Amino acid sequence: MAEDKKDLTPEQKEILDKLVKRTNVLVYAALFIVVVAMFNIMAPDAADRLFGGGDEVVAEATDANAAPEIPDDLIEDGIHVATGLIVDDGFQQVKASCLACHSSKLITQNRADRDGWKKMIRWMQEYQNLWDLGPNEDVILDYLAKNYAPEDKGRRANLTNVEWYVLEE
Amino acid sequence: MAKKKRIGIHELYARDPYQADLELFGRESDPNSRRGFLKKAGLTAMAMALGGKIVHAENMPAGVIPAALDTPQGDFEIEGKHPELVVLNDKPWNVETPAHLLDDEVTPADRLFIRNNGLVPEKIDVAAWTLTIDGESVPEPVTLSLDDLKTKFKSYTYRLTLECGGNGRKEFNPPAKGNQWTTGAVGCSEWTGVRLKDLLEYAKVKSDAVYVGYYGADVHLSRNPKKVTISRGIPIAKAMEEESLIAWQMNGEDIPLMNGYPLRMIIGGWPASVSGKWLTRLSVRNIVHDGPKMEAPSYRVPKYPVAPGTEVPPEDMKIIESMPVKSLITYPKTGAMVKPGQKFEVRGHAWAGDMEVKEMHISTDFGATWQKASLNPAPNRLAWQRWRAQVKLNESGYYEIWARATDSNGKAQPMVVPGWNPKGYLNNATHRIAVKVSS
Numbered sequence: 017m018a019e020d021k022k023d024l025t026p027e028q029k030e031i032l033d034k035l036v037k038r039t040n041v042l043v044y045a046a047l048f049i050v051v052v053a054m055f056n057i058m059a060p061d062a063a064d065r066l067f068g069g070g071d072e073v074v075a076e077a078t079d080a081n082a083a084p085e086i087p088d089d090l091i092e093d094g095i096h097v098a099t100g101l102i103v104d105d106g107f108q109q110v111k112a113s114c115l116a117c118h119s120s121k122l123i124t125q126n127r128a129d130r131d132g133w134k135k136m137i138r139w140m141q142e143y144q145n146l147w148d149l150g151p152n153e154d155v156i157l158d159y160l161a162k163n164y165a166p167e168d169k170g171r172r173a174n175l176t177n178v179e180w181y182v183l184e185e
Numbered sequence: 186m187a188k189k190k191r192i193g194i195h196e197l198y199a200r201d202p203y204q205a206d207l208e209l210f211g212r213e214s215d216p217n218s219r220r221g222f223l224k225k226a227g228l229t230a231m232a233m234a235l236g237g238k239i240v241h242a243e244n245m246p247a248g249v250i251p252a253a254l255d256t257p258q259g260d261f262e263i264e265g266k267h268p269e270l271v272v273l274n275d276k277p278w279n280v281e282t283p284a285h286l287l288d289d290e291v292t293p294a295d296r297l298f299i300r301n302n303g304l305v306p307e308k309i310d311v312a313a314w315t316l317t318i319d320g321e322s323v324p325e326p327v328t329l330s331l332d333d334l335k336t337k338f339k340s341y342t343y344r345l346t347l348e349c350g351g352n353g354r355k356e357f358n359p360p361a362k363g364n365q366w367t368t369g370a371v372g373c374s375e376w377t378g379v380r381l382k383d384l385l386e387y388a389k390v391k392s393d394a395v396y397v398g399y400y401g402a403d404v405h406l407s408r409n410p411k412k413v414t415i416s417r418g419i420p421i422a423k424a425m426e427e428e429s430l431i432a433w434q435m436n437g438e439d440i441p442l443m444n445g446y447p448l449r450m451i452i453g454g455w456p457a458s459v460s461g462k463w464l465t466r467l468s469v470r471n472i473v474h475d476g477p478k479m480e481a482p483s484y485r486v487p488k489y490p491v492a493p494g495t496e497v498p499p500e501d502m503k504i505i506e507s508m509p510v511k512s513l514i515t516y517p518k519t520g521a522m523v524k525p526g527q528k529f530e531v532r533g534h535a536w537a538g539d540m541e542v543k544e545m546h547i548s549t550d551f552g553a554t555w556q557k558a559s560l561n562p563a564p565n566r567l568a569w570q571r572w573r574a575q576v577k578l579n580e581s582g583y584y585e586i587w588a589r590a591t592d593s594n595g596k597a598q599p600m601v602v603p604g605w606n607p608k609g610y611l612n613n614a615t616h617r618i619a620v621k622v623s624s
Contacts, residue, residue: 119276121272122274125365128362132362166360171601172356172600172601175585175617180520181522185528185529
């Protein structure tokens with residue numbers, strides 16, 4: 017890896033390091049360098065903007081509200097930390113199809129059975145420009161129905177996640 | 186090298202989404218359909234940044250920031266908002282306020298919930314901002330600048346309760362899709378603006394007017410400029426009420442960006458989705474307004490009670506108008522530990538849509554007995570009312586304090602989750618906090 021980075025400017029290395037953290041380190045890093053080179057050849061101006069070559073402008077996928085980035089390969093207790101999604105069969109398809117347009121929180125805060133998730137997909141296709149998911153629809157629905165299924169909450173749940181503290185007199 | 190100016194991905198996309206596609210990812214899409222990728226290089230670059238294959242990439246709309254790059258990760262703060270607010274969704278922003286942060290009589294700007302349907306407008310030019318009043322029921326369109334609004338009309342200030350129609354959705358069973366609000370999509374701030382009725386009269390509203398619909402400057406999630414994010418409204422009778430405002434100030438200052446700066450509707454007591462934000466246009470209609478999210482099932486409930494999970498046909502759904510009676514315990518924060526016999530105050534706010542709150546009770550024994558709380562009158566119509574009670578628990582153990590308001594029509598909050606409805610609106614079940622007593 018270090019060998020591969022030799023020919024890049026410090027700025028390119030910095031951006032590369034950030035992106036690599038978010039992707040599968042071994043597979044994508046090499047590919048990325050190819051694209052950087054491609055950018056430099058095919059669209060030098062765009063490459064400057066993105067990777068900070070000779071220009072004074074650097075594009076960043078962050079804004080005032082964004083937080084420090086979480087590495088994409090970080091998985092804790094079966095949860096993909098960057099998105100909060102459960103890692104299971106279909107996770108990659110959900111990540112690539114659903115998160116192309118909306119936040120993962122739209123998935124993690126909702127619960128539905130297979131039919132309910134299917135209705136949400138149909139609604140997004142009708143009103144939100146979601147494309148035809150083809151054979152991946154079943155994979156995605158299986159993932160959602162298994163991992164984000166409704167729980168029977170009854171008519172009123174117990175109070176949970178209470179943080180206890182002393183109320184002074 | 187000189188200091189670099191950093192330009193965010195949003196700024197590039199805001200300038201020209203198709204150009205941003207090209208610059209950042211080398212992406213060119215089909216010029217007719219504005220979908221897909223003409224060259225493999227663009228697809229590869231974008232897929233790599235996303236860390237996965239883009240399925241059916243030929244259908245992916247152009248000019249859209251991939252959400253995986255657009256989504257803030259981890260803990261972060263929203264400018265101007267309290268760090269303890271809870272983010273339910275970040276695209277669009279939907280953020281609620283824990284009950285104990287709503288203890289102020291007048292909800293401060295940093296504690297008012299955010300319920301966005303689309304993306305916050307990226308460029309707001311206050312000097313050029315205008316409000317147009319048009320529609321079938323005005324003789325001709327009228328356009329006013331912010332300055333016109335402030336100088337040509339008398340301005341009024343009211344405290345008005347805004348509550349999202351879906352506040353409490355999280356408790357419905359089976360679950361309803363949408364933002365899973367718990368109790369925090371409510372607030373009562375002090376709003377300054379002109380009366381909507383004065384504007385309607387200025388525009389010479391005709392006698393056949395039925396509804397006033399709004400349009401705002403927020404951007405559709407798809408970033409398609411032709412798509413309207415949300416355009417709801419209110420019947421003419423509600424529009425003509427004295428407290429129905431077109432406001433430019435909240436608590437004596439500019440309205441926070443996330444809450445509709447520089448101009449918005451404030452319609453107290455009704456689902457907050459009728460109070461259009463980033464307001465640019467009012468359409469005075471001779472029919473019930475038919476903008477996006479007026480249609481079933483949005484902001485509608487069944488016309489008759491239904492069993493949980495029932496599929497309700499669209500024609501059997503009615504538009505939500507006044508919100509139901511409800512209250513919050515804002516002090517103490519849930520989780521209080523006290524000594525046996527320790528006296529402490531329990532307090533909060535109560536509100537009742539178009540109605541007033543008539544009585545307030547609390548229970549410390551799971552609803553078996555109720556103790557009357559003191560209740561202040563509202564400072565003005567449609568503002569929430571302060572209530573207080575003194576509590577003393579003598580025996581050690583686990584307690585819950587429940588709060589129950591009763592409105593001027595005699596309707597009280599239910600102790601369990603009220604009637605199920607497909608979209609999970611109008612949960613006004615009693616608020617509960619946990620308290621432990623030990624010596």
